[in-house]
Amino acid sequence: MSPDDAIILRSGDATARVALHGAELTSWTVGGREVMWSADPQYWARSAPILFPVVGASRDGAVSIAGKTFAMPQHGFARDSVFDVVERSDDAVTLRLIDNGLARMHYPFSFALAVTVKLAGDELTIEFSVENTGGSTMPYQLGWHPAFVWPFLSHHKAGHEVLFASDKPRAIVRPNAYGLLKRSSVSAEARLVLDDQMFEQGALVFADAGSDAVTFTSPSGASLNIAVEDFPHWAIWTKLGAPFVSIEQWTGLPEWEDEPRPLKERPSAILLEQGDRRRHSIRLSVTTA
Numbered sequence: 311m312s313p314d315d316a317i318i319l320r321s322g323d324a325t326a327r328v329a330l331h332g333a334e335l336t337s338w339t340v341g342g343r344e345v346m347w348s349a350d351p352q353y354w355a356r357s358a359p360i361l362f363p364v365v366g367a368s369r370d371g372a373v374s375i376a377g378k379t380f381a382m383p384q385h386g387f388a389r390d391s392v393f394d395v396v397e398r399s400d401d402a403v404t405l406r407l408i409d410n411g412l413a414r415m416h417y418p419f420s421f422a423l424a425v426t427v428k429l430a431g432d433e434l435t436i437e438f439s440v441e442n443t444g445g446s447t448m449p450y451q452l453g454w455h456p457a458f459v460w461p462f463l464s465h466h467k468a469g470h471e472v473l474f475a476s477d478k479p480r481a482i483v484r485p486n487a488y489g490l491l492k493r494s495s496v497s498a499e500a501r502l503v504l505d506d507q508m509f510e511q512g513a514l515v516f517a518d519a520g521s522d523a524v525t526f527t528s529p530s531g532a533s534l535n536i537a538v539e540d541f542p543h544w545a546i547w548t549k550l551g552a553p554f555v556s557i558e559q560w561t562g563l564p565e566w567e568d569e570p571r572p573l574k575e576r577p578s579a580i581l582l583e584q585g586d587r588r589r590h591s592i593r594l595s596v597t598t599a
Contacts, residue, residue, distance in 0.1 A: 346358060363451060368565050475522060
C-alpha cells in the first residue's frame, strides 16, 4: 500500500475511512450522514490528527531531553508520519508507528504507537497503545484532535452545546500567540453554548477537566457522545467562521509560557519505564433526533 492509501471500515449503515498518513480518521458516516470535518484547506486541512509525542506547542519549537535540544513540531510528528497496517477486518483496523531515523531527529526514544479503530453501527472506538521499546524512561504526551461538522445534523450553527459529564466548574486556559499556555483564572460551567466569538482568542483548554465524557448536542436533537479513558484534559477549538468544531482529548498539555521545563519534567508528561505499555481509549456514538 502507498502512503496515500486508506482503510475503509463498514458496519451496518456506518462507514469509516482511516488514512495511513497519520492514522487519521478522515470520514465517519452514520446513516449516510457525515460526522467528520472534510479537511477543506480553506479553513483547516486536517480532520482528526493524532498528537504524539507532545501536545501543542513547545518553546522555540524544541524540547529539552537529557540536556540536549531537539526540534519538535507543534503537536509532534505522528500526524505527519506513515503508519503500517498490523491487522484489519471489515469493521476494524490496527495501525502502528515505530521509531525510525526521522522520528529520532525529534525524539530519541524507541517506541511503538499502535492505533486501533473499531466500527460497530453508530459507535466508533479508537484505542491507543504506547509502548517503550527502549532502555530508558520515556516521556510522552498523546492527544486526539478530531473536528466535527458544525452545524451537526442541523441547518444552523446557533444553538449547539457542549456538555461535560460532571457538574463541577472547570478552569479555562488559553494559548498565547506562540501556542504556549497562559495562566488564567477564568472558569466555565458544565454546559457551554457554542458561538464563533468564543474562539477569538484561540482554543479553550480545560486542564484537569474532571470529566470522562462530553456530549455535543444539536438544536435538531441529535448528539455526539464522547467518552474517554485516561485523557484528563480537553480542548475545544475552531477557526472563526469555519463549519467545524474540534473537541479534543489530551493526556498532556502544551508548555506553559512561564514554566520552561525539559520534557521529562513537564507536570503532564507520562513517564513510561523500559518495556512498559500504556493504553488510552476514546468511544464515540451518535444519537439522532
